[in-house]
């Protein structure tokens with residue numbers, strides 16, 4: 001079972017699960033997900049994971065695993081409406097955990113690099129202090145404690161993924177995280193691309209195919225640990241722009257604006273633990289990933 005299977009990351013996992021021969025059940029309330037991303041091979045429940053109905057669906061379908069990707073992912077919404085954000089991300093995940101406990105399901109939980117907050121050192125590993133600077137960071141982190149507790153008390157097997165900045169097909173060009181999807185959108189529509197600050201800020205851009213691969217590995221063998229999923233490489237926004245334009249033979253109209261208060265200047269995450277525990281490593285280069293993403297959206 002896959003929650004959030006109509007969204008960016010979930011729909012890509014759903015496709016890979018189908019191709020790998022798994023029976024796929026999707027639970028999604030379509031709040032940001034798209035119906036067209038739900039493949040005909042899956043069983044679909046248009047349901048909210050926070051609702052008691054979710055427990056009934058799991059009891060009926062008896063999945064071996066719940067891969068939980070449903071969430072409220074917008075940082076600004078999380079700050080403006082912390083109650084809603086906490087309800088979906090914290091209470092929703094507790095509901096999923098209850099279902100795992102009752103039905104003896106393994107769990108994959110999509111957490112985020114947002115839990116770390118402002119980095120105290122770079123090459124952020126899983127031992128780095130957790131100090132989120134948004135309600136979203138808090139609501140993604142809090143369920144990690146519950147998962148660890150449910151594992152201890154009820155032997156729920158799990159993998160917690162802390163993703164770096166994900167990009168690739170099906171990403172919605174909106175919000176803070178999706179700078180590459182915004183770049184692609186501007187190139188496709190011929191609109192201006194805004195850079196906040198001097199463009200020398202760095203991020204760790206992980207391609208969707210690598211995220212999917214990590215999920216396939218964890219589905220087979222749970223890590224029972226918190227694992228960063230990242231490239232381990234920091235790339236400046238200016239370099240990303242240059243690679244993007246060069247790979248796709250496009251010219252973006254770039255406008256440099258004032259730095260936004262609260263933006264993290266540099267970030268990249270270590271991925272040694274994922275390599276060790278999941279026999280996983282990132283394979284898609286940024287050049288290749290940017291080319292693939294642009295090709296998808298320009299069709």
Ligand SMILES: NC(=O)c1ccc[n+]([C@@H]2O[C@H](COP(=O)([O-])OP(=O)(O)OC[C@H]3O[C@@H](n4cnc5c(N)ncnc54)[C@H](O)[C@@H]3O)[C@@H](O)[C@H]2O)c1
Pocket residue numbers: 003004005006007008009010027028029030031032033034047048049050068069070071072073088092110111112113140162163164165166167172177
């Ligand atoms: N995109 C990133 O860079 C990134 C980075 C770190 C972590 N994550 C995590 O990965 C997961 C997927 O993110 P995404 O980028 O694909 O987001 P997305 O918004 O594209 O997908 C989320 C999906 O969950 C569904 N959903 C939301 N609330 C729901 C609810 N209450 N009940 C049922 N379905 C609900 C939405 O309709 C959507 O289909 C999230 O948990 C997010 O926190 C994403």
